[in-house]
Amino acid sequence: MLAKEITPKAIVDYLDQYVIGQDEAKRTLAVAVYAHYRKLSALGGQTDMIAKSNVLIIGASGTGKTLACESLSRFLSVPFVTANATSLAQTRYVNEEIEAVLQRLIDKAGGDVQRASQGIVFIDEIDKLKASTGESNTTSGESVQHALLKIMEGAPFKLGADRFIDTTNILFICGGAFVGLDKIMSRTHSFGFIATSESDNKNILDRLNERVKPTDLFEFGLIPEFTGRLPVIARFGELSREMLARIMSVPKNAIYHQFREVFRAEGVELVVAPPVFEQIAEIAIEYKTGGRSLRGIFEELMTPILYLVPDHPEIGRVEIGSLFEAPRYFKRPPEARS
Ligand SMILES: Nc1ncnc2c1ncn2[C@@H]1O[C@H](COP(=O)(O)OP(=O)(O)OP(=O)(O)O)[C@@H](O)[C@H]1O
Ligand SMILES: [Mg+2]
Known part of the structure; x- marks a missing residue:
């Protein structure tokens, strides 16, 4: 599945050619993707033993999130599609929309369902799934989260009349800007108070403070089950x-x-x-x-x-x-x- 020479470092080296900066995020992403595909090949068909590590990418618009995922899938030569959470919420039939996304993944795999079932799906604007819009012909963000939960967890998903795709081995990467998350974090992360002077532990404190906790995402408006399916978090910073x-x-x-x-x-x-x-x-x-x-x-x-x-x-x-x-x-x- 994954060639021997593809190590996390090799992935980062490749990303470096296209994505400027974002070093920490590139490393996090590389390790997550590497671990995912290594687990697939190590466990062979016994995929039910895999604890999936889907990835959440947090970063402002235009900081390289989509670019990084696209580059990643090109390097791994696995099929890759992006979906938009907002448009999933704008329809009454979420499952039909999800089906369309998986169908696009199969198209990218040249019609090979097996190959598609080891691809990458990037779901952008996941942060827009928080509150219900109240419009009757749309689906509330929360029920879209529930619908996504099922495929992220891994399940046979029905395509049309008689075909299925198993989503167990698909790697889901969710992305969003999460505007306002910093405010929540500055309230819930108290590490800053340990600082005695401006400079001394700034590095460690910065790192601790930058870590997003599941509870922060919960407070932001993602349901706990959903944040629980996204154990790996990569942050894309503002570009200087x-x-x-x-x-x-x-x-x-x-x-x-x-x-x-x-x-x-x-x-x-x-x-x-x-x-x-x-x-x-x-x-x-x-x-x-x-x-x-x-x-x-x-x-x-x-x-x-x-x-x-x-x-x-x-x-x-x-x-x-x-x-x-x-x-x-x-x-x-x-x-x-x-
Ligand atoms: N870190 C980066 N390195 C190189 N190019 C970048 C970087 N960030 C942004 N760009 C440029 O800006 C364009 C938009 O970036 P990208 O589509 O990755 O943004 P995004 O983070 O996915 O934003 P959004 O949240 O709006 O989808 C890219 O096509 C690329 O040209
Ligand atoms: Mg994008």
Whole structure:
């Protein structure tokens, strides 16, 4: 099931190529996933002996939660789908929606139900399942939690008339921003009082304080049975300006590399100086959508240049030194023109 060379460290090394920062969370995720698939292969068919360790990812919007899970499933080459808890709650027929999610997982596995039953399902916006909305044609968050409980725990799930998928070995990763959880934690975690001075035990205290307890989630609005099925918790932190700047230029598929390729196809070299990434990061912080707004801002910067370049074959190089200065265009040597 899981190749020998796939260790938690190998998983983290792979994630490092795509997900900037979030080191602690990447390690937690890697160990959880590793343990899950190792247990599957060690116990063979006797899967009823497995205590499942589904994972909860807590982190603000645009901090890399979906990106990390997607990268993870690509590395493990297991089928992966994402579902949205909010849309599960917006229907009266939760089970039909869940069936559709599992059906998508089977499609991702090329129709192979067996392979699908060892895949990963990522359920986003799980934090939106707290209170009932009161609308009659929707299902309350609480009953969606109950419906999800069943498949997370593992059970044969009926697909259409005569087919079943066993969800016992599917790894469920739930994600959510949990806005307001910090407030609950600052009330329920009293470790802070041990601190005698600002700096001395800050590291240990930070770690203790950052640990989310099941009771915090309960107070937030998840039912105890549900929090009990999510023993592993990974927290994705806010992205700093420096991290945001790196997201644009460091990962393998970073947007800067993508645009350099586009320009190279025109025979033009694109050079964006480091301060530009920092300036864009600054703007992204104000938008408060994590890494999500970076692409839009960067594309806006590129639009006028991409508009101009194809009509000017004499341009061989474009340099952008700052968001507040015009781009500089350089002629290519005459013999290089085609
Ligand atoms: N840590 C990160 N490293 C690299 N890129 C990131 C990171 N965080 C965010 N991004 C960029 O921002 C985009 C959005 O991130 P992602 O979809 O992972 O957010 P999310 O945490 O799942 O947010 P939401 O809660 O809104 O679903 C990604 O496609 C990626 O380009
Ligand atoms: Mg997401």
